Structure formats: structure tokens, C-alpha cells
Amino acid sequence: MASTSLTNQNIECHILTLFDKLEAMRRDASLSTSRLPMQAEVRTLEFWRSIISECLATFFYVFLACGGGASLVGSGTPPTTPNLGTALATGFAVATLTHCFGHVSGAHMNPAVTVAMATTRNISPLRAAMFVTAQCGGGIAGAALLYG
Structure with a gap:
């Protein structure tokens, strides 16, 4: 023993x-x-791939999440009623987009997450500023495509 x-x-x-x-x-x-200096970071293909992927991920996320919520508008139910379809659409959208874009840019899909990553110095300030710009643009484009 x-x-x-x-x-x-x-x-x-x-x-x-x-x-x-x-x-x-x-x-x-x-x-x-x-870390690369800002002038060198801007010239890398990986930098621009990550910015485009953040824009696309946010575009698809806003499109799918708002599309799931838009089903409540025409049904006549009050908007405060919880909708399982909206919750599932949003959850599956986040999971799928994280798997698709996570290895390219981290799949933040939210300016608050990007600011937190920049504050903790996991990404550079230039990358954070470009991510927030791309996320705002992708979110506006996703909503514009959905709502016309």
C-alpha cells in the first residue's frame, strides 16, 4: 500500500x-x-484578412440575429414575448461564425469584445480600431440588407 x-x-x-x-x-x-510596427502590420495580408473576416462575421451575425427577431414583427405577438426561434438563431449563428472566422481574426463580432482585447493588449491598437470600424460597417450592412 x-x-x-x-x-x-x-x-x-x-x-x-x-x-x-x-x-x-x-x-x-x-x-x-x-509585435510588428504599425507601418509593417498594415502591409501584411494577414492583417487585411482579419479585418475583412470581422466585417463579414458581423454582417452575417446581425443579418441572422435581426432576421430571427424580425419574425416576431409580422406575427402579431408582442415584442416582449420570448421567442425560442430567435434565441436558437442567434446562438447557432454565434457558434457557426466563431468556427468559421475564429482562426482568422478571433471572431470578436462585437466592438466591446475588441476594446477589451485591446485593453488587455491581446491585439494592437491599430488592429482594434480597424476591427471596430469593420464591425460597425458589417453590422450596418447586415441590417440594411435585411430591412431594406
Whole structure:
């Protein structure tokens, strides 16, 4: 019985050591990748791909979420009545768009999320400003297409 508890302690020690080493490697990798200056960042294809993907993701999100809510307008039900269809459309839209655009730009789809990411320095201020602009434009375009 004493040998099994000693073995379990050794395994736990090795696992904790492994996690510490992995965390140190992750920290070193994030420190080694320095951020590009703004002039260089604007010239990269990845920068513009992420801005376009934020615009498209927000466009589709607003179009689908408002489209799900627009079904209440013509049905004669009061707008305060909860609608399962609207909730499902919005939830599935967020899940699908996050899977589609998450690897390109992070799929923020919300200026508040972008500002929070810029505040915590996960994205650059230039990228944050461009994301907010693209999100506002995509949201306006999605609503304009839906409501005419």
C-alpha cells in the first residue's frame, strides 16, 4: 500500500513538472514573437484578412440575429414575448461564425469584445480600431440588407 501511494506521488510530481515546463515554453514563445510596427502590420495580408473576416462575421451575425427577431414583427405577438426561434438563431449563428472566422481574426463580432482585447493588449491598437470600424460597417450592412 505504501509503494502505490509513493508511486502516485511520483507521477503527480512528474505531471506538475511537465505542466510547469509547458507553461514556460508557452511564455517564451509568446515573448519571442514581437509585435510588428504599425507601418509593417498594415502591409501584411494577414492583417487585411482579419479585418475583412470581422466585417463579414458581423454582417452575417446581425443579418441572422435581426432576421430571427424580425419574425416576431409580422406575427402579431408582442415584442416582449420570448421567442425560442430567435434565441436558437442567434446562438447557432454565434457558434457557426466563431468556427468559421475564429482562426482568422478571433471572431470578436462585437466592438466591446475588441476594446477589451485591446485593453488587455491581446491585439494592437491599430488592429482594434480597424476591427471596430469593420464591425460597425458589417453590422450596418447586415441590417440594411435585411430591412431594406
